[in-house]
Amino acid sequence: MEELNLKSTILVAQFDELSDAERVLIEKAKESTYNSYAPYSHFHVGAAILLKNGTMVVGCNQENAAFPSGLCAERSAIFAAGAQYPDQPVIMLAIAVRNSEGKFLEEPASPCGSCRQVIIETETRFRQPVRILLYGTKHTYVMDGIKQLMPLSFTKL
Numbered sequence: 001m002e003e004l005n006l007k008s009t010i011l012v013a014q015f016d017e018l019s020d021a022e023r024v025l026i027e028k029a030k031e032s033t034y035n036s037y038a039p040y041s042h043f044h045v046g047a048a049i050l051l052k053n054g055t056m057v058v059g060c061n062q063e064n065a066a067f068p069s070g071l072c073a074e075r076s077a078i079f080a081a082g083a084q085y086p087d088q089p090v091i092m093l094a095i096a097v098r099n100s101e102g103k104f105l106e107e108p109a110s111p112c113g114s115c116r117q118v119i120i121e122t123e124t125r126f127r128q129p130v131r132i133l134l135y136g137t138k139h140t141y142v143m144d145g146i147k148q149l150m151p152l153s154f155t156k157l
Helices: 020-035 073-084 113-126
Strands: 011-013 044-051 056-060 090-098 131-135 140-144
Touching: 020 044, 020 056, 020 073, 020 090, 020 131, 020 140, 044 073, 056 073, 073 090, 073 113, 090 113
Parallel strands: 090 131
Antiparallel strands: 011 140, 044 056, 044 090, 131 140
8 A cells, every 4th residue: 555645835925925916816705705695603714806807706605594595705706707707727715714703714615515516627727726725814814726725636537
């Protein structure tokens, strides 16, 4: 039997170490948390994506009493971009989260498995990685593609 070692590289950056474009995208994600509908989890998630043409599209989580009927912020942003700009690759994705007390999380939160799969599909579709920014008040995690969070992924054959 062999052992398979997988390595992920995640940068840990202070907000002021990020580029102007990254800071703007994070601010858009933070703003989007205020449009979240989260009466059950009280976990308000905002996402903002930057398209190749420079357009920014935002999304936020939308919960429902029938839990599978809700939608995460990341997918709402990616699907909205796909509906409005179907030929534009996603260059970057920023995610921010506020808790039940209305405060942004100190440590970044990462996308759920379904959102990770949608991001993988987006990278596969446009044949390029999506830069991912996970915001926390203490620091921001920066990744050059979803495979840093999900190295063994399910893609088309």
